[in-house]
Amino acid sequence: MLSQRSLLYLVVLVVLLGAGVGARAQGNYEIQVYGSDTVLPKSMMLELHSNFTPEGSTKTDDGTYPTNHQLHETVEATVGLNSWSEIGFYLFTSWQNGHGVQWVGDHIRPRVRVPDSWHWPVGVSLSTEVGYQRSVYSPDTWTWEIRPIVDKSVGRWYFAVNPALERTWHGPDTNQGVGFAPAAKVGYDFTKKISGGFEYYGAYGRVWSFSPLHDQQQQIFAVTDLNVSPKWELNFGVGWGATASTDHVIVKAIVGRRFSWGKSPVD
Amino acid sequence: MVNRREFMGLAGMATGASVVGRGARGLAEADYSLTIAPYSLEVAPKKFVKTTAYNGQVPGPLLRMKEGVPVTVDVVNRSGNDEVVHWHGLFLPPEVDGAMEEGTPHIAAGASTRITFTPRPAGFRWYHTHAMAGKDLKRGLYSGQFGFLFVEPKENPARYDQEVFLALHDWDGTMVGSDDGSMAPIYNVSTINGRRLGFGEPLRVKQGERVLLHVVNTSATDPHWIAMAGHTFRVVALDGNAVPSPQTVRMLHLSPAERVCAEVVMDNPGVWVMGEVRKSVMAAGMGMVVEYGGRSGKGVWQQPQTLDWDYLQFDATALRFGADALRPEGVQSSAGLNVVSIPMVFESKFAGHGAMDRWLINGRSFPDTETVALHQGQRYRLVFRNKSMDDHPVHLHRHTFELRRMNGRETRGILKDTVLVKAGTEAEVEFTANAPGLSLFHCHQQDHMDMGFMMLFRCS
Numbered sequence: 074m075l076s077q078r079s080l081l082y083l084v085v086l087v088v089l090l091g092a093g094v095g096a097r098a099q100g101n102y103e104i105q106v107y108g109s110d111t112v113l114p115k116s117m118m119l120e121l122h123s124n125f126t127p128e129g130s131t132k133t134d135d136g137t138y139p140t141n142h143q144l145h146e147t148v149e150a151t152v153g154l155n156s157w158s159e160i161g162f163y164l165f166t167s168w169q170n171g172h173g174v175q176w177v178g179d180h181i182r183p184r185v186r187v188p189d190s191w192h193w194p195v196g197v198s199l200s201t202e203v204g205y206q207r208s209v210y211s212p213d214t215w216t217w218e219i220r221p222i223v224d225k226s227v228g229r230w231y232f233a234v235n236p237a238l239e240r241t242w243h244g245p246d247t248n249q250g251v252g253f254a255p256a257a258k259v260g261y262d263f264t265k266k267i268s269g270g271f272e273y274y275g276a277y278g279r280v281w282s283f284s285p286l287h288d289q290q291q292q293i294f295a296v297t298d299l300n301v302s303p304k305w306e307l308n309f310g311v312g313w314g315a316t317a318s319t320d321h322v323i324v325k326a327i328v329g330r331r332f333s334w335g336k337s338p339v340d
Numbered sequence: 341m342v343n344r345r346e347f348m349g350l351a352g353m354a355t356g357a358s359v360v361g362r363g364a365r366g367l368a369e370a371d372y373s374l375t376i377a378p379y380s381l382e383v384a385p386k387k388f389v390k391t392t393a394y395n396g397q398v399p400g401p402l403l404r405m406k407e408g409v410p411v412t413v414d415v416v417n418r419s420g421n422d423e424v425v426h427w428h429g430l431f432l433p434p435e436v437d438g439a440m441e442e443g444t445p446h447i448a449a450g451a452s453t454r455i456t457f458t459p460r461p462a463g464f465r466w467y468h469t470h471a472m473a474g475k476d477l478k479r480g481l482y483s484g485q486f487g488f489l490f491v492e493p494k495e496n497p498a499r500y501d502q503e504v505f506l507a508l509h510d511w512d513g514t515m516v517g518s519d520d521g522s523m524a525p526i527y528n529v530s531t532i533n534g535r536r537l538g539f540g541e542p543l544r545v546k547q548g549e550r551v552l553l554h555v556v557n558t559s560a561t562d563p564h565w566i567a568m569a570g571h572t573f574r575v576v577a578l579d580g581n582a583v584p585s586p587q588t589v590r591m592l593h594l595s596p597a598e599r600v601c602a603e604v605v606m607d608n609p610g611v612w613v614m615g616e617v618r619k620s621v622m623a624a625g626m627g628m629v630v631e632y633g634g635r636s637g638k639g640v641w642q643q644p645q646t647l648d649w650d651y652l653q654f655d656a657t658a659l660r661f662g663a664d665a666l667r668p669e670g671v672q673s674s675a676g677l678n679v680v681s682i683p684m685v686f687e688s689k690f691a692g693h694g695a696m697d698r699w700l701i702n703g704r705s706f707p708d709t710e711t712v713a714l715h716q717g718q719r720y721r722l723v724f725r726n727k728s729m730d731d732h733p734v735h736l737h738r739h740t741f742e743l744r745r746m747n748g749r750e751t752r753g754i755l756k757d758t759v760l761v762k763a764g765t766e767a768e769v770e771f772t773a774n775a776p777g778l779s780l781f782h783c784h785q786q787d788h789m790d791m792g793f794m795m796l797f798r799c800s
Binding site (some may be wrong): 088108189190192225227228229230231262264265268300337338339340 | 497512514517522523526528617618620643644645646647691692693694695702711
């Protein structure tokens, strides 16, 4: 049961996050704050990210389609390489009236983490993501991201921060340099199987020279994680955009299934 | 001047055993002495694990005692924490058994004590710390505070060419989230007798020898499977007690605190590896080289593909079918006995994905668990129902119990002091209440007992 003090901490944290300047939803194709764990070797996590925008932009902007009523379906397959690294592949699609089902792009994302044997007090990993997306869905077509990940579970609480840096290789923002796009999460285990919390996504613009608030992307999601089985990952949330550059309302769902192969009892 | 025998006679007059403070020391030389102190264990060349150990060695010294012959042990605590030494598998009074929950006085940091007791029953026992560790994975059974204790029977019918004592241990643990949703330790280093595979002297044998292995799992939390390439084991005793039906097996399985005594006939000359069957644990170091005389080279390992173990293969099969006349010595006939059942349900209470579960017996967590009253001479059946997602190697202090039912299968004749109750299963054991005072019952996984998986019996 959530105590009054715990509830207070949660509210304060949410207010602080909300008062900060923002977040963004990774192009709204994969809306996820990463934890530091990597997928185990001889295993694959297959995830479907479903993101629907009930209230988004209604006009074409810089040649990109309006986001209103867009349904983004992203398939992510992540394979464990060893006990401290993995590699992920993304297939982005968009489903929208008038445009049908469209391929948007693909990314690849290798990731390494600090092994448990280092005894660090927090989980730490480093992800880098490179990929292409069609210009009708993102004016910046070739992008690169490096994402440090720090997380920690303390009793029923879970904290994660992803202070990501982004770079456009091809598109209007190529000359913008490195952008700052942090994400964070705080969760609370109500029961062994049900956790709830908030996720925050921002895009501040250039590092050391943030964009005006109007041009920043700021989103906060109320989310729940259902820990029904080690084989399944279930995350659902509703997000609100706080600036003019952010979609106003987004509903997201992540359904993941872990597969293993070639393992024997003696591994 | 009082000699040692006279002193022990006086000291043990009331209970047959005692704990004496520092002031009593110096009356006579103790039979054994243990010094608890910080120790840097070299598990592999230039790879050290900082721990706490007995007498600056891991495992601690092998203590050989004679059944029924009183002994004195001086214990000096040069560690920075309160400590207590538990004599696992012995029938000792609670004052010296080595569990503070039973009333054994702790040994304060910097203090020393003298313990006297009369060791019994005969067989392979061990001694170890019984201190809490909590979140400190350097304390308690996570440390190097363990050693072999062999109580020799008054007459020893067994003759072996070589007796070898082996302790399986895991080191350098980290708490991580586990599949069952809560925190549990994982280990970076695993050893046999404090050494990783390839470090230290091999086990040297001669062709045709019969070697008796005394293996104990001293790990704080993890079970282990042990195999010897090119050889099989003939299991003759579990937890130091002879089994009714010795059997030849490919591998041994030991949960924390369990012991297995097994004969190996050295009939396959070469250089072999004996070690953990699971590859990840072998890679962490749990193995040792077995080298025949005149042979050299790298140890050969033959990887088993399955994990095999079943307590009941060693039981008194005939007894299962009512042939009570065939019951082995030490196994009480239950014919005509009024056996009182004590149900014990094991459950966990979730405390968050970033915390260790709280453990409950019959809905309560120690020290709030019920202290069950036992009547001297009464036969009891403990009915374990493990409703949790974890296995539990449960241990009853100061007694030996007989396995009677394992997950629905009747059994007779296997005497143990620790039994593994697998997740989601039931087990039943019987014992006769014959140890006045408090007896501690607990899961031998350090993280479980620290989080409340304990309860007491009081016999009067």
